[in-house]
Amino acid sequence: DSGVTQTPKHLITATGQRVTLRCSPRSGDLSVYWYQQSLDQGLQFLIQYYNGEERAKGNILERFSAQQFPDLHSELNLSSLELGDSALYFCASSAQGFTGEQYFGPGTRLTVT
Amino acid sequence: GENVEQHPSTLSVQEGDSAVIKCTYSDSASNYFPWYKQELGKGPQLIIDIRSNVGEKKDQRIAVTLNKTAKHFSLHITETQPEDSAVYFCAAGGPKNTGNQFYFGTGTSLTVIP
Numbered sequence: 001d002s003g004v005t006q007t008p009k010h011l012i013t014a015t016g017q018r019v020t021l022r023c024s025p026r027s028g029d030l031s032v033y034w035y036q037q038s039l040d041q042g043l044q045f046l047i048q049y050y051n052g053e054e055r056a057k058g059n060i061l062e063r064f065s066a067q068q069f070p071d072l073h074s075e076l077n078l079s080s081l082e083l084g085d086s087a088l089y090f091c092a093s094s095a096q097g098f099t100g101e102q103y104f105g106p107g108t109r110l111t112v113t
Numbered sequence: 114g115e116n117v118e119q120h121p122s123t124l125s126v127q128e129g130d131s132a133v134i135k136c137t138y139s140d141s142a143s144n145y146f147p148w149y150k151q152e153l154g155k156g157p158q159l160i161i162d163i164r165s166n167v168g169e170k171k172d173q174r175i176a177v178t179l180n181k182t183a184k185h186f187s188l189h190i191t192e193t194q195p196e197d198s199a200v201y202f203c204a205a206g207g208p209k210n211t212g213n214q215f216y217f218g219t220g221t222s223l224t225v226i227p
Contacts, residue, residue: 002156033215043157043202043217056214090156100145100164100207102215104156 003027004093004105012111018079021108025072025093031055032074033094033102034066038087049074081112115140117205119218126193127226134221136203137185144207146179146186147215151200161188165207193225 003026013019025032034046036059045058049068060066063081068074078085088109092102116139126132138146144165149157163170163177163186170177174193179186190197200222206215 002158004156042219043204045214045216048214058214100147101159101162102147103159104149106156 002103002105004091004103006089006091006105006108008108009106010109010111012113013081014113015081015083017081017112018077019081019110021076021078021089021091021110023074023076023091023093023105025074025091026103029093029095029103030072031094031102032068032072033092034060034074034076035090035092035104036087037090037107043090046076078110083112086110086112115143115205115214115216117203117216117218119203119221121221122219123222123224125224125226128193128195130193132188132190132193132197132223132225134188134201134203134223135185136187136205136218137183138205138216139184140205141181141184142207143205143216145205146177147204147206148175148177148188149202149204149217151202151220153199157202160201190223193223195225195227198223198225 005024030051033048036044046060048056066076088107090107092104094102119136147162150160151157176189200220203218204215
């Protein structure tokens with residue numbers, strides 16, 4: 001158990017809908033990262049937050065957004081969902097923004113029908 | 114940006130044999146190289162990592178080597194056991210001015226045959 005929690009575990013929704021994925025980092029970790037894992041794309045970095053501020057952006061679509069709250073939990077919002085958005089979404093956390101080690105949560109499996 | 118290539122994509126070994134997974138990276142500024150193990154239905158688990166100021170690191174049956182000049186790094190698992198069966202991912206990354214992005218390889222599915 002990494003100490004990172006994610007909810008929900010599974011999510012099934014229809015195209016065009018909007019969903020919110022939640023992540024709680026390990027106790028004391030200030031950085032949160034979001035990744036998308038699909039069969040044909042592997043693990044893709046989406047976005048990083050550090051102590052409430054956006055720190056880095058990867059291959060995140062404009063339909064996706066995220067934020068980190070004062071209690072350090074983070075939410076990833078996915079809107080106007082398409083079939084291709086079906087994937088595993090992982091959150092990871094690290095103690096600071098620059099130490100390297102990232103610890104992953106169990107993931108949220110999103111299925112768009 | 115960084116490009117990480119990982120080989121092989123699948124690997125089968127007999128229990129007790131060694132397994133080697135290799136990765137190459139493109140960005141010479143990358144300075145941190147973690148390896149993750151992902152079991153079915155679970156998130157990636159950090160198993161070992163190496164920084165660019167070190168050439169080799171070992172933790173029990175697992176070792177990682179890094180060749181900065183050639184821009185490649187490898188995971189070595191000795192005395193493999195059935196519980197080593199999983200998908201292994203390499204990654205490259207490190208502190209950047211604006212964050213700590215990781216770039217992952219495409220994964221190696223390791224099967225240890227009892």
